[in-house]
Amino acid sequence: MKELSTIDQEQLSEVLKKLYRQTFILERRYDRRAGRMVMNKEYYFCEKHMEFLQEYLEVAGISIYNNTELGTIYIQGEPVMGERLPKLATIYLLLLKLLYDEQMAQVSSSVNIVTTLGDLTGKAGEFGLIKSMTSQAEMKRALNVLKRYQLIEVMDSMEELHNQTRILIFPSINVVLMREDIIRLLEQFAEGDTTDGE
Numbered sequence: 001m002k003e004l005s006t007i008d009q010e011q012l013s014e015v016l017k018k019l020y021r022q023t024f025i026l027e028r029r030y031d032r033r034a035g036r037m038v039m040n041k042e043y044y045f046c047e048k049h050m051e052f053l054q055e056y057l058e059v060a061g062i063s064i065y066n067n068t069e070l071g072t073i074y075i076q077g078e079p080v081m082g083e084r085l086p087k088l089a090t091i092y093l094l095l096l097k098l099l100y101d102e103q104m105a106q107v108s109s110s111v112n113i114v115t116t117l118g119d120l121t122g123k124a125g126e127f128g129l130i131k132s133m134t135s136q137a138e139m140k141r142a143l144n145v146l147k148r149y150q151l152i153e154v155m156d157s158m159e160e161l162h163n164q165t166r167i168l169i170f171p172s173i174n175v176v177l178m179r180e181d182i183i184r185l186l187e188q189f190a191e192g193d194t195t196d197g198e
Helices: 006-022 041-048 050-058 087-105 117-127 136-148 179-191
Strands: 024-026 028-031 036-039 063-067 072-076 113-116 152-154 166-169
Touching: 006 024, 006 041, 006 050, 006 072, 024 041, 036 041, 041 050, 041 063, 041 072, 050 063, 087 113, 087 117, 087 136, 087 166, 113 117, 136 152
Parallel strands: none
Antiparallel strands: 024 072, 028 036, 063 072, 113 166, 152 166
């Protein structure tokens, strides 16, 4: 650590805080102002200092991985347990993974998939997961939780959500859930076996 410049030490500290808070750092992020994906300097900083990060995090029982195929650096381990997700955020997460897998199966040339809120609510109806009308506030809260964990980016304004609101699904969703887990969890939600997120 002492061999790093003061600027690099500060950046390393910020990167570690972000990893603990979000568990993921993506290679490319969506820049709403530019309207396109942009390179993430933090990803390349982590990549450059991966050996140090591995040794540093290992002391706390945390593993760090760089999945170059998905463009995601992420951490895993018991000390990294995240917050309990609200039920709607958990349902959205499961359905977004299904939508992601479906679009990737259609031989997508990108690892980032764009869907709409209408597609998401349509999937929820298909599985019978949302029994009553969901308020705009609940939807915004659920989407913001998933956004905070770098699983999605809402590409349009969240002031007024509608069926055409675009949602960019990041490949980090593959690290969170396996397809087999999704089907099992969706069945539990449909049967009413869960009360809150996991």
